[in-house]
Amino acid sequence: MDAITHGPLAPEVLERDDVKRALAEHDFAAAFSLIKKWGGLSQNRIASACQLTPGKVSTIISGQQQVTSFDVICRIADGLRIPGRLADRPWEEQPDIPDSLTPPTAQPFEGTAWCPAVAVHLAADLTRSDLVMDRRTATRALAGATLSGAPLLDTLEGWLQPAPRVDQGHRRGRIGQREVHELEATARAFRAWDHRFGGGLRRKAVVGQLNEVVGHLEDHQAPDVEQGLFQVMAYLGGTAATMAWDSGHQKQAQGYYLLALRAAHAADDTAFGANVLAGMARQMLYLDRPQDALELTHLAQKGAGRAANPRLRAMLHTREAWAYAAMGRAAAFRRATSEAEEALSDAGGDEEPYWIAYFDSAELAGVTGGRLLDMARADPQKHAEAAAGNIRSALAGRGSEAGRSHALDLIGLAECHFLIGDLTGAVEHTHHAVDAAARTRSSRVRAQLGQLYPYTVGRSASRTVGEARARIRDVLSS
Numbered sequence: 174m175d176a177i178t179h180g181p182l183a184p185e186v187l188e189r190d191d192v193k194r195a196l197a198e199h200d201f202a203a204a205f206s207l208i209k210k211w212g213g214l215s216q217n218r219i220a221s222a223c224q225l226t227p228g229k230v231s232t233i234i235s236g237q238q239q240v241t242s243f244d245v246i247c248r249i250a251d252g253l254r255i256p257g258r259l260a261d262r263p264w265e266e267q268p269d270i271p272d273s274l275t276p277p278t279a280q281p282f283e284g285t286a287w288c289p290a291v292a293v294h295l296a297a298d299l300t301r302s303d304l305v306m307d308r309r310t311a312t313r314a315l316a317g318a319t320l321s322g323a324p325l326l327d328t329l330e331g332w333l334q335p336a337p338r339v340d341q342g343h344r345r346g347r348i349g350q351r352e353v354h355e356l357e358a359t360a361r362a363f364r365a366w367d368h369r370f371g372g373g374l375r376r377k378a379v380v381g382q383l384n385e386v387v388g389h390l391e392d393h394q395a396p397d398v399e400q401g402l403f404q405v406m407a408y409l410g411g412t413a414a415t416m417a418w419d420s421g422h423q424k425q426a427q428g429y430y431l432l433a434l435r436a437a438h439a440a441d442d443t444a445f446g447a448n449v450l451a452g453m454a455r456q457m458l459y460l461d462r463p464q465d466a467l468e469l470t471h472l473a474q475k476g477a478g479r480a481a482n483p484r485l486r487a488m489l490h491t492r493e494a495w496a497y498a499a500m501g502r503a504a505a506f507r508r509a510t511s512e513a514e515e516a517l518s519d520a521g522g523d524e525e526p527y528w529i530a531y532f533d534s535a536e537l538a539g540v541t542g543g544r545l546l547d548m549a550r551a552d553p554q555k556h557a558e559a560a561a562g563n564i565r566s567a568l569a570g571r572g573s574e575a576g577r578s579h580a581l582d583l584i585g586l587a588e589c590h591f592l593i594g595d596l597t598g599a600v601e602h603t604h605h606a607v608d609a610a611a612r613t614r615s616s617r618v619r620a621q622l623g624q625l626y627p628y629t630v631g632r633s634a635s636r637t638v639g640e641a642r643a644r645i646r647d648v649l650s651s
Contacts, residue, residue: 535570
């Protein structure tokens with residue numbers, strides 16, 4: 174397709190290797206600087222072409238703001254007439270995309286950023302680029318900071334409004350509810366596998382299934398089938414996000430979280446949308462951004478409203494508690510934890526969605542114990558014993574079949590014993606933790622195990638501590 178002959182840039186500018194590389198890696202600070210240098214475009218001209226404000230272009234060039242919004246990326250691609258699709262892959266690997274799959278230009282995005290069609294376009298971009306990336310490209314493309322603070326929250330405000338419905342006239346309805354149920358069963362299986370083992374071993378399979386759902390949505394379907402497909406897309410997107418996050422790929426995880434949220438919005442599933450926002454909050458907590466996490470949690474609570482069942486309400490309260498603990502607000506932590514316990518006491522059985530069934534008293538104990546452990550690192554005498562007690566309750570309630578959570582519990586319990594000063598108990602639990610960690614594929618488990626390692630350093634006079642240290646080192650190097 175002819176993509177650059179009528180654009181604001183001469184073709185040779187977009188053929189430069191440095192410009193190609195910057196665009197392929199979504200490094201728009203470098204790309205805009207190079208376009209100013211080689212293309213002769215002023216900052217105001219770039220802003221006008223991409224339908225951005227000069228101030229936004231300035232913050233992008235200065236590196237103050239990362240560009241992760243699908244809408245903004247489309248504006249840049251369309252405004253500068255960038256050939257092919259502006260995706261996270263090498264320039265030379267970008268195939269031509271038929272016009273029927275090209276997302277709307279910048280103008281239609283105004284006021285319709287949360288329409289279902291945008292979720293389909295975003296899913297097509299994410300999955301098709303993800304499935305063709307090689308390992309080296311993936312490492313480069315998945316690096317980078319996630320969006321946080323006001324820019325992220327501003328892009329999510331549309332989730333609070335109902336999804337606009339577009340009358341597409343006659344629909345072909347090429348699949349039925351039976352196929353939708355089969356896809357949902359597959360999504361459940363992937364989620365269960367990830368919950369137990371963690372890591373990204375099956376992430377490509379999840380992305381492939383997600384891409385199949387995109388294909389069905391690109392064909393016009395009956396309204397009930399379309400809604401079911403969007404719900405499956407939300408489930409798969411959430412699992413892909415968790416797998417990417419658990420593997421340490423923060424930028425990609427956020428992309429799939431945003432997709433899952435859009436898909437849940439299109440499916441009119443506010444409860445699962447709140448669950449997705451809780452996942453995004455958890456990501457921010459691991460990135461040491463508790464204020465962002467708290468804002469995301471409050472957005473989830475506001476959006477879910479009466480659609481939030483008791484387990485979901487309890488889980489969201491634990492996200493609040495986690496953020497308060499990270500801020501050192503012990504009283505607020507205790508209040509939010511009490512609210513989580515109260516909400517969970519109202520939980521029933523089969524009437525709640527499958528994706529929240531994991532949140533039971535053992536999960537609450539594990540989350541509470543983990544947050545008390547966070548505070549115990551600063552004040553062991555005040556919090557370490559309580560942390561250990563909660564983690565023991567979690568271990569008794571969910572057992573080794575919990576996989577990743579079981580390993581994290583054991584690592585936390587070992588750390589509690591180190592903080593208490595019980596070396597014998599600490600060594601015993603460290604060995605159990607190493608055994609459990611070796612059975613998972615979770616980089617998060619290995620990161621937590623790495624935090625346990627320093628407790629074993631400087632205690633070389635103890636043979637048993639030395640053996641535990643050697644075992645941790647073996648797992649971390651495997």
